[in-house]
Amino acid sequence: MNNDESQIRRYEFRKALQELQKLKGRGTELVSLYIPPGKQISDVVQYLREEYSTSSNIKSKSTRKNVLAAIESIMSRLKSYRFAPENGLAFFVGHIAIRGDQTEMYARVIEPPEPVQTFSYTCDSSFHLEPLLAQLVTKEIYGLIVIDRKEATVGFLNGTYISMVANEQSLVPSKHHQGGQSSRRYERLIEIAAHEFFKKVGEIANNAFIPMIKDIKAVFIGGPGATKEYFFEKDYLRNEIKNKTKDLFDIGYTDETGLRELVEKAADSMKEMQIARERQLMNKFTSEIRKPGGGLAVYGENTIRSALQQKAVDLLLLSEGLNKVTYFFKCPTCGLMKSTNEGPDAEMICDVDKSVMELDHEDDLVASLYKLAEESGAKVELISEDSDEGKLLQKAFGGMAAILRYLPKVLN
Numbered sequence: 195m196n197n198d199e200s201q202i203r204r205y206e207f208r209k210a211l212q213e214l215q216k217l218k219g220r221g222t223e224l225v226s227l228y229i230p231p232g233k234q235i236s237d238v239v240q241y242l243r244e245e246y247s248t249s250s251n252i253k254s255k256s257t258r259k260n261v262l263a264a265i266e267s268i269m270s271r272l273k274s275y276r277f278a279p280e281n282g283l284a285f286f287v288g289h290i291a292i293r294g295d296q297t298e299m300y301a302r303v304i305e306p307p308e309p310v311q312t313f314s315y316t317c318d319s320s321f322h323l324e325p326l327l328a329q330l331v332t333k334e335i336y337g338l339i340v341i342d343r344k345e346a347t348v349g350f351l352n353g354t355y356i357s358m359v360a361n362e363q364s365l366v367p368s369k370h371h372q373g374g375q376s377s378r379r380y381e382r383l384i385e386i387a388a389h390e391f392f393k394k395v396g397e398i399a400n401n402a403f404i405p406m407i408k409d410i411k412a413v414f415i416g417g418p419g420a421t422k423e424y425f426f427e428k429d430y431l432r433n434e435i436k437n438k439t440k441d442l443f444d445i446g447y448t449d450e451t452g453l454r455e456l457v458e459k460a461a462d463s464m465k466e467m468q469i470a471r472e473r474q475l476m477n478k479f480t481s482e483i484r485k486p487g488g489g490l491a492v493y494g495e496n497t498i499r500s501a502l503q504q505k506a507v508d509l510l511l512l513s514e515g516l517n518k519v520t521y522f523f524k525c526p527t528c529g530l531m532k533s534t535n536e537g538p539d540a541e542m543i544c545d546v547d548k549s550v551m552e553l554d555h556e557d558d559l560v561a562s563l564y565k566l567a568e569e570s571g572a573k574v575e576l577i578s579e580d581s582d583e584g585k586l587l588q589k590a591f592g593g594m595a596a597i598l599r600y601l602p603k604v605l606n
Contacts, residue, residue: 392425
């Protein structure tokens with residue numbers, strides 16, 4: 195699977211989970227079934243038959259009817275599988291609440307991007323999504339420490355999201371210029387206070403990093419002056435953290451702003467970091483747009499669609515936060531089509547015969563643009579919402595931008 199396919203599959207996976215999170219049942223009528231790879235489908239069917247027998251004893255008539263219907267639906271769908279796919283399967287089936295006391299049957303089957311770890315069957319008023327939500331967590335994790343004698347901050351870079359674990363202010367007094375024995379005694383007090391401060395910061399970092407040290411790709415340490423080198427070289431950090439430390443950087447701040455400055459410096463040296471890759475892509479786009487006439491950079495839905503249709507787009511940048519779906523309704527009498535972004539439950543009235551229109555189909559903007567890009571040979575990159583570059587793309591350019599191969603004669 196190439197990078198473009200991987201990204202769009204991850205986008206569709208995220209969108210499916212967002213939809214499932216909104217759904218609720220009346221009572222414990224929603225069935226969540228996880229099947230790990232390697233699990234015999236025949237064993238799963240036998241398990242469901244036993245659950246069907248058990249569920250026949252549910253006291254509530256409506257709950258019993260809906261749970262049995264959900265199990266029947268899953269067993270029917272399992273007939274199309276001889277074996278579970280390489281990452282397993284997740285079934286979400288049951289009667290969901292729609293309006294008032296009304297419910298309707300809902301069924302969704304997901305092949306997750308990562309393997310399902312364990313077999314599980316649950317019945318509840320909402321779907322159990324924790325195993326799949328865990329797969330959305332970015333695995334690209336870096337440890338961050340910024341420190342001087344006055345202050346230190348410990349945090350993480352998770353993909354493109356920077357989080358602070360702790361900010362510590364020191365009690366190390368400033369040095370004075372008096373001489374004599376009093377001065378030497380004061381210097382010793384300063385060094386003791388500094389040692390205690392470094393020890394505390396080391397404990398914070400050790401406690402934060404060690405439990406997930408296997409998942410941390412690298413640790414970066416920054417700060418003004420030589421304090422960071424002293425802190426790193428002494429025994430304040432566990433050896434496992436020292437072994438993961440890639441580099442030390444000179445930066446001006448040691449608060450949360452310092453974490454961002456540290457990431458910027460680290461991104462310049464670690465090109466494989468997601469945040470570095472996104473910065474490079476957005477810099478490429480903004481450098482084009484600063485050229486006279488905008489260079490080969492375009493943005494705006496209509497302009498980008500037109501460029502894709504003319505096969506003029508080389509690189510398409512889409513924000514992960516670009517959540518726009520257009521719903522198309524059709525008049526059952528005259529066939530008139532109308533569209534809206536209000537949602538699938540919007541009440542649409544035909545302008546011709548005043549009939550209530552029915553939902554015909556929906557169009558997801560990201561999936562639609564991705565399809566056009568695939569057909570025209572354009573590369574696609576999904577940019578996260580958490581980085582500065584992602585926020586710029588979303589706020590300044592409506593969540594979509596493109597770099598062209600050439601400038602077409604006409605762009606809408």
